[in-house]
Amino acid sequence: MHSPLIEVDALSKQFGRLQVLDGASFSIDRGETLGMFGTSGSGKTTVGKCLVLLERPDSGRIVFEGRDLLKLKKKELSRTRPRLQMIFQNPVTSLNPKMRAIDSISEPMVIHRKISKEQILQEVDRLIARVGLRPEHLARYPQQLSGGEIQRAVLARIISLQPSFVVADEPTSMLDASVQAQILRLMMKIQEDTGLAYLFISHDIDVLRAVSDRIAYIENGSIKKIETNREKRSWARS
Amino acid sequence: MFLLEVKHLDVGFKTKLGTVEAVNDVSFHIDKGEIFGFIGESGSGKSVIGMSLLRLLPRNALVKGSAIFEGTDLLAAGEEEMQRLRGKEIAFIPQNPSDSLNPLMKNGQQISEVFEAKGHGRKEAKDLALKVMKRLLIRDPRLSADRYPHQLSGGMKQRLLTGISLSLQPRLVIADEPTKGLDSITRRSSIEFYQGLEGKKDRSMLLITHDLDLAYEICDRLAVLYAGEIVEMGPAKKLLDDPLHPYTQGLINSLPKNGLVPLEGSSPSLLDLPRGCFFSERCRSCISDCIKSHPKLAQNGGWMKRCILP
């Protein structure tokens, strides 16, 4: 029996008089990358925020691993939350400017895992190796890191929680073309290694065609169509 | 006689950490009626070049070289002379349209104000402004003229700003990243808009951008910047279809539609540039000579490139 990782059913949300989400419905399978294309104002960012519970929809269901997230009790919610993560668009505001990279990267472990300081540091070493950062980056503050380095640190921070689903909201649109290529490849490699699924939100159709298994088109708060993407690059290790 | 001829432009910024070599020995020229583009990524120095021509750099900038615009050296001219040129002979369309439009002034007024300054009467100025807005393909020009900038989308704001600049009928327009931050649909229509600008023959443009599609469609010639240097310069379409310099090749290959082949590494620190080729650390074809001496920009193939390899 095939059941999707996430099933979104008739999500609706109003901000004041503006109907930002209007019955949006779609599903994402384990290990899949669902691209979401929309222009500004289409509701794409709000969808992402709802899936990681940063916003609460007015109505609809978000069924994750068989259970409706919107109906979970506090305790169950805090146990489930680590498995749904998010990467943001603007590297400049993605990390706390008053925390060094090492503190930002180890924060999820400090919060959730009851392991010793040594173990955390070892894990951090493993994480940065996976995302292509070097030890000298750890001591730096976000202002001393480039956009690409920040997004790598963000990825390290997120995967320490071993999520099964990540919302990527325009993760590379503020990066240069060559850096974008690096980060997108890194994201796909992580997906290959861990089997996580992405909701990849972007206004750049070329990027979506390169990374998505399927592409959903969102307009005025609802999904107009979902198509299979035949142009997805094969991410064989080169 | 070129409209603009820049020779050996060199810009450094004095900071507590040392001198940031933002622009290194850049020379180029723009013909009358030509659209010349600078493409490069962040840190390549392209915006600094635009700002230096208009003398809008901060106080800690050290500028060397010459930039002859219709007989006047922009880099040596006095402030009065620059004020005369800025906005009238040379127009500048800056990066963030929101920051450059007066939020308290209606859109139509922002354009008509320009005409009034040139001596037209109020009613005449208003009509001219409407004409400009129609030409700019701004939706419902009459309605938009009566609205405020914050009610326009990003793409429309860019066009409004362009309209204001063009109304002055400058001899040279410097456009800094006109499609930055726009989504792909708006970018497309922006590109079409720039392509269709009337009177292209007597209006020259220096386009500064990282948007390779835009550069491809509208530039006549372009130069590729890396770490403050020109690494390749020639006819736009031919260059982008078949780049000669390894950096340009890498840049084109990293585009999503070309396979997202990444350029490993990152550009060198402008505080500490290598003696040899600036791109040597990341270049797949790097040989020992590349590290020893700094390559010069030379005719190679159909145009100029800065690389010792064939």
Next chain:
Amino acid sequence: MIMKFVDMFFSAKRASPISSGQVKWSSYQRIFSNRMVSICLIMLAVIAVIALFAPQIAPYNPNDIDLKSSLQPPSSSHLLGTDHLGRDVLSRLLYGAATSFTISTSVVLLALFMGIALGGAAGYMGGLADEVISRVIDLFLSFPSMIFALAIVGALGSSVFNLILALALVHWASYARLMRGQVLSVKSNDYVSSARVIGASDRRILVKHILPNALAPVIVLAALDMGHVILSAAALSFLGLGIPPSIPEWGSMLNAGKEFMRTAPYLTIFPGMAITMTVVLFSLLGDGFQEVLDPESEVSGLVSS
């Protein structure tokens, strides 16, 4: 002990991370490598130490009345002269430093505490709490500050404690308004959302993410405000309210000396200079803080005059 203190600042400057090329310090640590800040801090520290050791340094008891030697110009026995009651001006100036520093520090700390707590709560909680607190802030800000302080001291009576209370009540609202704005702006940043998504508790978000990023302009305001509080305290004392005249304080010294401005100008010049110098030092300190902590803000417009 003083030399060690001074040495610490100088060595902090020499080991400036910026000059040695490793820009690795957080902004709060980098404060000490800003030259303006170092100089001001050193000078203010000197004044503070002098104030602290006033009892040891002062040549006379500041309240020793000696009518025989009243209104004497500066001489070898009384370096800055004596006032109309024969009290040594230098000693009163030194003890006055202690008074002024104590008062202004207390006022600013109290106002900071109230401002950060209430302004922060308003910004973080939003909703009804925000509405209520904002109206209270508006109320306090709508009173003309001097008159408000006068009214409070007038009602409660003249004492050091009441002076501190009155000035704190006048000043806290600016801190609260600034803090609220800061919290609102910091809250909207992605890193705060990110902390929520990784599961940080409300407490952790407030303490680790919001506060450190919201406080910078508030600290700048506090530094700039110190000087203003000294002036306000001096003004109130000058008007005869605030400090009982027996306690030496620069403002009340001005008050007492104003009647003798033609015959004994030094009675007003010295306390006047002391006030000016201290206020300017705090002002420059605040500017220095701003350069390091918060280069893009416009805090100076918020300081009440």
